[in-house]
Amino acid sequence: MQSNGREELIKNILVTGGSGFIGANFIRLALATLDSCRLVNLDKLTYAGNPQNLTDISDDPRYRFVQGDICDASLVEQLFAEEQIDTVVHFAAESHVDRSITGPAAFIETNILGTFTLLEAARKTWGFDGRSPLADCRFLHVSTDEVYGSLGDTGLFTEETPYDPRSPYSSSKASSDHLVSAYHHTYGLPTLITNCSNNYGPYQFPEKLIPLIINNALNGKVLPVYGDGKNVRDWLYVVDHCTAILKVLKKGHLGETYNIGGNNEKQNIEVVQTICDILDDQAAPLPEGKPRRSLITFVKDRPGHDRRYAIDAGKITKELGWEPSVTFEEGIRKTVKWYLENSDWITKVIDGTYQEYYDRMYAGR
Template sequence: MEKRIVLVTGGCGFIGCNFVRLVRQRLPQWRVINLDKLTYAGNLQSLADLPEGDEYRFVLGDISDRALVARLFAEEAIDTVVHFAAESHVDRSIVGPDEFIATNIGGTFSLLQAAREQWAKAPTADGASRRFLHVSTDEVYGSLGETGLFSETTAYDPRSPYSASKAASDHLVSAYFHTYGLPTLVTNCSNNYGPYQFPEKLIPLVFNNALHGRELPVYGDGKNVRDWLYVTDHCEALLAVLERGEPGRRYNIGGNNEMTNIEVVSLLCDILDDRVGPLSEGSHRRSLITYVRDRQGHDRRYAIDATRIRDEIGWQPSVVRFADGLAATVDWYLTHRDWLEAVIDGSYQDYYREMYG
């Protein structure tokens, strides 16, 4: 792929840091500017081993700060945006939706305006070298019944403040393509899992509780279905969309691995029992599973039809079996317990204070 100067927003978050790492490994000719506000889920230590220099720069800041974003576009001559930055935890959006509206909608608007204004000042012959990739979620489509798949033509039907804010930002991105000709792309992915995920999400939460013999809360009857996508596969798909995607198009990215929540939790328990042994007195970790009251507006099933990205771009997930990806994830957390413990006890934020005051 051609050399790019890429603004990655939210590059210290779960998917963002995996994307930054993949770019540094695979495309050393790219310059990456990582703009992150370092809210609770942004962990600078996830990229602490990447030196800053000609290929990589970290900027502490808010995507809603329009002056900062405009300055970065001008200083760095940014030609590519990969926009991860978002408030993303559904439970938090139910308790306090304000930040979700401000960041997911207002922040996306700020980036779109900066790209539009800066790229208009130095237009290219056909705009082919510039891309604005907006990374979104399958939750914008709402809830499926027992059959059917989300395709790129599925009507939006968000059910939580989180998914509604992401749906609004998707529409903004699409509008900037149709109205202003901005070379935008939108991807809607299924549930990601893998290294560096903040432990409020299902898999790292269950891993940590199960490792220490604590209760494993499962919403409702545990039969809500999600399609699981290994995070590195997702990042590979994003690179493929940047290289071969058609501006103005939307691409669904899925792992082809539908699992109920209770299946995920049970399998994780079995993997941990195998890796570190059962709990004291020989009891297995499945005994820790506890059903709790279902979440408000809890979507029953998500499932992705990834035909378009396969046929048009040639991408398919490399992690075919969810059990293999989950085992690799468990192994990563077992060998990076210091990373996980620093997040849980909050000491990971000491590094921010040391670096930035």
């Protein structure tokens, strides 16, 4: 705990999108490490928000779930007042690039208007009700490295990298980043922004690369890989990401942005091949002992597909003392193990709606 008592000021946290992949992992970590805090999870429960992600902690008296939309200003303001919210950790977002290409409207509404609604509620509550001194509050906005665009073969994204989003998804996140920054500079709102690299780990919805490949490979299905498979991402184990968010909440300087990366650059094809090899070793063999790498199928690349992302996390390491603790080799084995041990979770997640989406995105490519 800090000598200035910053952790003691974190009492009532509003977590938006807490039933999603990263949000659920954050809630688990916060309940385990912040003894005196209360967490309110506001989640609309769209396709990627799964209440099963937090079933085992749902009875914890420090936890409350509220099903609702972050664009609902009345509900958001009511929660700020009822729960005396002093901290916001804003995960809620439409986040899948493919979906943003086929249906961008939802991304504009949730990622921009939703963020605006939360900022307004925080401004009104913390700034004018006389209850919450701004210095004691925090609004942490969780964003992505995709706002920076695409890198060449060399270089890293820093906090000073100019924004250059290439998809409706990354454009909407860039817009929300700018809104958060504007509310700090215009109104003095105590904001923090984090831009993270690609997350992976337990509870990730199987539209994203790693859980998609795990599920398909387990079931002997085609493993679709965009283009030549050489697009590079920096992979960040989700628990490492959540520890970084807590570190920023406790020690981050107001108005600042912190890049959070895993120091694990991998080509997509490398990731897919690694998963195949682990499953060949740990799961039931395919018919006739066929290796899972034989399921890899290259499909037509998506429009505007960024070639390479890579994060320079030097600022958060130097200023706040955080660095990733899980290598990709360790993290991917933990992840595969979790999915093998939680096959019922995948079965319940993949309903008709998801299958319809999957067929639409990959059929004929």
